[in-house]
Amino acid sequence: MTIKLTRRGFIKASALTAGAMAVPAFAAERPIRIGWLSSLTGPLSSAAIAENHGVQFAVNQINAAGGVGGRKLDLLTRDTQGDPTKAVNFAQQLAFSEKVDFVIGPVNSGESLATVPILAHANIPNIIIGTVDKLTNPAKYPLAFRAINTNTQWIEGTNHYTLDVLKKTKIAIIGDTTGYGTSTVDSAKRLLSKQGVTPVYTTLVKPNQTDLSDEMNKAQSAGANVLMPWSAATGLLARILNARGNMGWDIPIVGHPALMGLDIQHLLNKPSYWDNTYAIGYKCTTFDKNGNLPAGTQRLMKAIRPKLKGGKIDFTFWWVALGYDTVQIIKHAVEKAGSTDAGKIKTGLENTSDLKEVYAAPHGYTWTPHDHNGFPTSDLAMDVADTFKEGSFQRAPR
Amino acid sequence: MPLLTVIVSGLAIGAVYAATALAFNAMFSTSKVLSVATGHISMLGGVFGAYFIASLGLPSIVGFVATLVIGVLFGLATEVVAIRRVLNRSDQHLWLLSTLAIAIMVQQSIGLWWGTEPRPFPRLFPQPFGAGVLDQKYWLPIIAVGVMVLALELFYRKTLFGKLFIAVSEDLFAARARGIPVHRVRAFSYALAGVIGAMAGFAAGQLTFAYFALGLTLTLNGFIAVAVGGLGSNRGAVVGGAALGLLSAFASYFVGGQYQNTIAVGLLMLVLLIKPEGLFGAKTVRAV
Numbered sequence: 114m115t116i117k118l119t120r121r122g123f124i125k126a127s128a129l130t131a132g133a134m135a136v137p138a139f140a141a142e143r144p145i146r147i148g149w150l151s152s153l154t155g156p157l158s159s160a161a162i163a164e165n166h167g168v169q170f171a172v173n174q175i176n177a178a179g180g181v182g183g184r185k186l187d188l189l190t191r192d193t194q195g196d197p198t199k200a201v202n203f204a205q206q207l208a209f210s211e212k213v214d215f216v217i218g219p220v221n222s223g224e225s226l227a228t229v230p231i232l233a234h235a236n237i238p239n240i241i242i243g244t245v246d247k248l249t250n251p252a253k254y255p256l257a258f259r260a261i262n263t264n265t266q267w268i269e270g271t272n273h274y275t276l277d278v279l280k281k282t283k284i285a286i287i288g289d290t291t292g293y294g295t296s297t298v299d300s301a302k303r304l305l306s307k308q309g310v311t312p313v314y315t316t317l318v319k320p321n322q323t324d325l326s327d328e329m330n331k332a333q334s335a336g337a338n339v340l341m342p343w344s345a346a347t348g349l350l351a352r353i354l355n356a357r358g359n360m361g362w363d364i365p366i367v368g369h370p371a372l373m374g375l376d377i378q379h380l381l382n383k384p385s386y387w388d389n390t391y392a393i394g395y396k397c398t399t400f401d402k403n404g405n406l407p408a409g410t411q412r413l414m415k416a417i418r419p420k421l422k423g424g425k426i427d428f429t430f431w432w433v434a435l436g437y438d439t440v441q442i443i444k445h446a447v448e449k450a451g452s453t454d455a456g457k458i459k460t461g462l463e464n465t466s467d468l469k470e471v472y473a474a475p476h477g478y479t480w481t482p483h484d485h486n487g488f489p490t491s492d493l494a495m496d497v498a499d500t501f502k503e504g505s506f507q508r509a510p511r
Numbered sequence: 512m513p514l515l516t517v518i519v520s521g522l523a524i525g526a527v528y529a530a531t532a533l534a535f536n537a538m539f540s541t542s543k544v545l546s547v548a549t550g551h552i553s554m555l556g557g558v559f560g561a562y563f564i565a566s567l568g569l570p571s572i573v574g575f576v577a578t579l580v581i582g583v584l585f586g587l588a589t590e591v592v593a594i595r596r597v598l599n600r601s602d603q604h605l606w607l608l609s610t611l612a613i614a615i616m617v618q619q620s621i622g623l624w625w626g627t628e629p630r631p632f633p634r635l636f637p638q639p640f641g642a643g644v645l646d647q648k649y650w651l652p653i654i655a656v657g658v659m660v661l662a663l664e665l666f667y668r669k670t671l672f673g674k675l676f677i678a679v680s681e682d683l684f685a686a687r688a689r690g691i692p693v694h695r696v697r698a699f700s701y702a703l704a705g706v707i708g709a710m711a712g713f714a715a716g717q718l719t720f721a722y723f724a725l726g727l728t729l730t731l732n733g734f735i736a737v738a739v740g741g742l743g744s745n746r747g748a749v750v751g752g753a754a755l756g757l758l759s760a761f762a763s764y765f766v767g768g769q770y771q772n773t774i775a776v777g778l779l780m781l782v783l784l785i786k787p788e789g790l791f792g793a794k795t796v797r798a799v
Contacts (some may be wrong), residue, residue, distance in 0.1 A: 154619070158627045290769045318768035323718045324520040326643075327764050348629040348720050359641040364558040376628040380720060437776060 125455050144180070144187035145453055147172070147443060148207035148237075152217035155194035159376065161220040163428045164242070165190070168217065168434025175440065181447045188438070193219050200224035201231060208235035214453040217439045218242055222264075223292055229254050238446070238458045240439045244317065245293065246300075256455055258480055260439050260472070261333040262488040264293075267369070268301050268343075270393045274495045275339055275367050276308060278511055285314040285337035287328060287353060289344035294320070295345040313337050320346035329356040333364075340364055345371045351380035358386030366390045366498075373498040373506055374429060387499035391509045394496035397474050398431040398505040406505055409471040414436060414503065430504025434472035441470050442478065442487075460494050462487075517764045519644040522719055525756020526652040527553065530711030530781020531733025532748030533659055534704040539742060540680035541693070541700040542598060544606045548589055548614035550729025552582055552705055554722070555617070557632060560627050561721035565633045575713055582709025583702045589613055590701035595694070616727060622723040632716030638770065648717035653742060655714035656749065659707055663745055676700065680743070735775055739782045741792025750790060754778070 149168055152161040172186045180186060189211055191203035195212035207213045208231065215238050219225050220245035232239040233254040241248050241259040244267065249259045252471045275281055284305065295317060302312060314335035316328050332340060342353050350372055357364065359382065366372065372392035381387055397410045406414070413434060418424045420458035445468055447453055450459035464481045465487070469477035494504035534549050563574035593609035614707045638647055667673040678686040679696045687693050712719075719725055736755050740747025755775055762774040782789065 155621060158622075290771075295769065316767055318763060321719075321722075321725070322763065322768060323524050324516075326516050326520065327760070330516065331764075348722065350722075351629075355640075359643075361641065380629060380631050403703055441648060 119161050131233060133437050141425065142184050144185040145215070145443070145447060146187045146189060146211065146213040148204075148211065148216040149188055149190045150193050150200055150203055150207070150220070150224070151190060151217060151368070152220045152224070153190075153192040155196065156222070159194065159374070160432050161195075162222060163430075163432035164436035164439075166417060166421070167413075167433040167438070168440055169436075170420060171437045171440035172432075172506070174416070175444055181444050182451075183426040184447075186443075189213060193223055195224065197224045197227040201227045204228040204231045208232060210419050215240065215443050217443075222248065226292075229257055229378075233396065234258060238443075238455055238457050239464075240442055242439060245296065251483060254485075257485060258442070258461055259486045260442055260478070260488065261365060261435055262403035262490070262493060263486050264297055265300060265304070266488070266490050266493060267393045268297065268304055268362055270490065270493045270495065271341060271367050272301070272304055272308065274325050274391065274393075274509065275341065276310065278495075278509075279339060279367070280367060281339035281365065282310050283336050283338040284310065284312045285332035285335060285340050286312045286316075287325070287332070287340065287342045287344070288317050289320040289345075289346055289349055290313075291320060291344075294344050301341065301343060312341075318349065319350050320344060322349065322352070325349075325352045325356040326359070329360060333360070333362055338364060340366045341370075342366065342368045342372070345369060347371060347374055347375065347376045348380065350374075351377045354386045354390065355380075355382050358382060363389060367495075370394055370429070373496055373501065375427060378499075378501075384499070390498035391495050392498045392506075394494050394506055395431045395434075396492050396494045397434050397472055398429070399494040399496055399504075399508050400505060401508075407471075407474050409469070409474050410434065410505070413471050426504040428504060429501075431472060432469075434505070438470040438472040438478075442468070515644055517760045518648045521760025522605065522753060523649040523652050523715070524759070526656040527711050527715045527719070527729065527752075528732045528736040528755050529656050529749045529752025530652070530707055531604070531729045532737035532752050533656075533732055533745055534707040534711075535737045536743055536745055537663075537700050537704040537707060540605050540676065541683075541697040542590075542594055542606075544594055544598070544610070545686055545734065546589060546593070546610040546614075546704075547607065547730055548585075548593070548610050548617065548726070548730070550613050550703065550733055551617050551726030552585055553712035553715070554621070554709025554724075554726040555581055555585055555730050556709035557716040557719055557721045557725065558621055558630075558712075558723065559709075560713040560716050561630055562625070565631065571633075571635050577714045579706050582705035582707075584705070586701040586703070586705025586708075586740045587698060589705075590698050594697075611729075614730070618723060618726055623765075625721070625723055627663075627723060629720035629722040632721050634717070642715040648715075652711060652715040652718065655710055656752075657777040658694070659710065660745055660749055672696075672699070681690065687739060732775065733781045738779055738789055741789025743793065744789070744791035747789055747791030752758070 151165055172188045176185050193200040216232050217240045225243035225248050229248055238256045241257050242261045244264040246263050246265050249257050286298055288294035298460050314332045344376050391465035441471055446458045450457035463482045466479040467477040473488050473492050476489040478493050480487045495509040497509050500507035538546055556578050560578045563569045563577045593613045597605050597609050636647055640643055675691050679693050736751035737748055740751030759771050762771050
């Protein structure tokens, strides 16, 4: 038996042979090392724990499917305990000792403010999941790309709902005295003034202030017809709701997503104190008029549920979706860049538009050389706070 | 009416600071130690009170007694683990580190077990919400501190053990020379501080929620109260706590919460500058 080898056949055979040889060589490359700075214990750990479900699940899913271009993902998790000092130490360790290819996090903006310059200096792509606006700056931090929305997007969404849907203009703003609360209150006032609205009452209170009756009385005396709390502190938000309920003051409350956190429910004097409360949320975890969630969210829920204790989703699911997306963004970036070279990753992400994942849906992420904030405002939604079901919410009346 | 709310809520949180200051005094009198874990006793009072009553479903009175037992155990553990050996082996202020270590350990442990979000403290007496300044969440800590001060006065003045306490407090070496078991008295003082702190945390649970990270705030504010009132003076502790609570409430009401801490620490600085021994503290006289 003779084999007739044509020139075309030879080229094909050579290509196949080269390909077959190349795959094991590519697979033999070192894994893609991802540092994950997460405040798994300490204050504000609820969000981090939920995000961690998403991150871990995405890494396992991608590795089970063969990795990215044959390279497995190697996740190095560090618990920052919500402490910026620990976050800085871990960021340095991940960057300079572990020599990771990417860093996700930290979870809290206060920690990120400290770590972003370090990771920029170390030339490591950083997927940002803090909302404070100044965490991204393509000139100062060329490798920092944000997956979550910005704080301004939350405020704009809240202002829009308050002014244009509820038609309320006598706004009382209560923020907490943390860096986040203080800067958010300033931004909210500035953005409202652009629309010709001056809040009738503004105050800052300590996040662990034990009673809000005084502040609520002052807001009422100032003639407020809507209340806008800017704080992520569950206890403070619950005290605002309790004070409103105890006063019998039926004024809408519109604001931070933490207003719909399940932890609040247990701190309320009565369940009805949660009525008439709206929180800025996400389309990915908002039921449509038929009671359905977006297909991507449904798929992720179905896949991740068996991994959860008792199969119950008893936390806000968009945190999970965000964690899941951060790993998917890295996968997309490596595939687009064809390597983990930081410069190529930067170019790849800056030329990404409408990357539809679970958290950013239906419109998806878009980053450009001038804007490293990828989450589109159109994927935000205003939700009814007390409608928690399976980590998701009913859409607020429009 | 709004000012009445400010006063009552200020007095209520001031009562918790005062109770922390009383616990500081109890421990300081026998060991000359200002334990960093003092506020953590109240944190435990709130968390375990909520656990016994809301989670285990025990009657309030049983939950209260069980919470006091937890306070006593934590007080004794602090004395055994962080104080006894440190004082026996060193004259340096290493107790600062050892009590800080026990404070961090207990806070982290509670955070892991109980969770890091605040959880509700059950209603102790049937009362509708919306009672305003008459709500039990304001009055319980104030009444609790009143009871504590009265009980401590009776204890010091009317009981033999109370007199031993005063003897150890005034001159440790003389007390030891007269055969007083000073180590046992010191351990008892930590158990007593445990009762005071746990009772305060339990009484104020509805005000503070059952929250794992409450300890350090209470330690700091309790220390300000004790420094303002005068270290060692229970009357001073109550006045200092009430003053701090009221000042914080007025500061928040009139100028905003962002100045609350500055004003509280400013009060401490002012008193220390004018009257370093505190409002009711005894002047230290050094024999030459």
